[in-house]
Amino acid sequence: MGDLTGKTALVTGASRGIGRAVAQRLAADGALTAVHYGVNEAAANDTVAAIEKAGGRAFPIRAELGVDGDVDTLFAGLGEGLSGQPLDILVNNAAGPPAGPIEETTPEGFDRLFAVNVKAPFFIIQRALPLMRDGGRVITVSSTSTRVATPFQTSYAMTKGAVETMGFTLANALGERGITVNTVMPGATLTDLNAALFEDLGVEEFISGLTALNRVGLPADIADAVAFLASDDGRWVTGHVLDVSGGMYLGPRI
Template identity: 75%
Template sequence: MGGLAGRTALVTGASRGIGRAIARRLAAEGALVAVHYGSSEAAAHETVAGIERSGGRAFAVRAELGVEGDVETLFAGLERGLAGRPLDILVNNAATAPAGPIETDTPERFDRLFAVNVRAPYFLIQRALPLLRDGGRIITLSSVATRVANPGQTSYAMSKGALETMTLTLASALGGRGITVNAVAPGATRTADNAQVFEAPGLEEFIAGQTALGRLGRAEDVADAVAFLASGDGRWITGQVLDASGGVHLGLRA
């Protein structure tokens, strides 16, 4: 068994993309994984089935985030699936996409983005604390958008910046329980769902040319970083933002 045998994990937004890769990786390490989804029931059950085919354990939990009652809906399903076991690992991965530049943004889209990307993770953590075992892990997905200016992602970057501040302060607040709190910041990451985005002529080559390691990210690259922080090897790391972008936009390349 892997290093997370006997542990339990909740991964939000785990029906596809990076969330699915994280759920698979934690399950491969032996964790029982709650695969959260908002609307993609078939994709969530496909994630669960794939984990089970590989010898892992998982169950699906549905809750639309960013609406009233979202946290209680999610935790009702989570606690049924855990059947009395505590939670060891919480991965806040679910997020809504950038709403565009400030010129075309609207209060409604802005509020929706912050409800899903900021309010939901914050109150999920609040609700998880009585269930989270001492020595547990809280890992939140941020973005390189917080360190690279992109006018088309202003409100999105603001939401991820809020999560990074939350990570720092909660690491201090929860350290007495041995709970580590960290963030992982992906860059441009190709998944099965966004592959068409990178088919625009020259885009993949441009991003690869701006990346120290010379390629687009893969969902598994991010999942491995999350799994490290979730493992025993990550026990002495807290309050940090781990850049998992392959070094995008670090500066001029030789």
């Protein structure tokens, strides 16, 4: 894997789950990593402490996404933490959870979901571009809900479809600067946030049965794919949606 020594990275939603694993991996590869969080300061500080204990460099940034002034707050913290250094890697990981089936989705919940999952990543990228060196990396986290119908995730899947479209259109627009823009698509991934769900009788076995590699995903599985795209090894990959689901929903295993 490519060395990220001397690089800088911003990972949104990095206090827990997949975001934490991504931040830890990028820092382990040498990048000074900004650990963004919305409300859980203790978890963000734990992420930073784990990175520093492993010999990496990181700092936390607090900014609630989906509210007025969110991007201004985020980049004020980023500017302070980077101390004038440019940005090399942006990982848009933060996202709101599924809002339920269409019968239960409210206009307020719908607007909130799009504000966090679509509007925030778009304007974070917009603000990041003047700070980003040529040859930078933009990576956004999507979901297998964009390719498999899951009725309880309708509005959530719509948001992820939007960022996938954003990815390949921006890849075309930013290619002249050598900036790659890609999307990673996790499937069911066991994190500290959803561990209780997987503990329910039969859930993990059921999901494993839907996955070609016969297990649920782990945050490190996603982080390794992001690290590839962020590295020089991923320099010739852009405008791509990388399925990192272990082969979820490919069909029955006979």
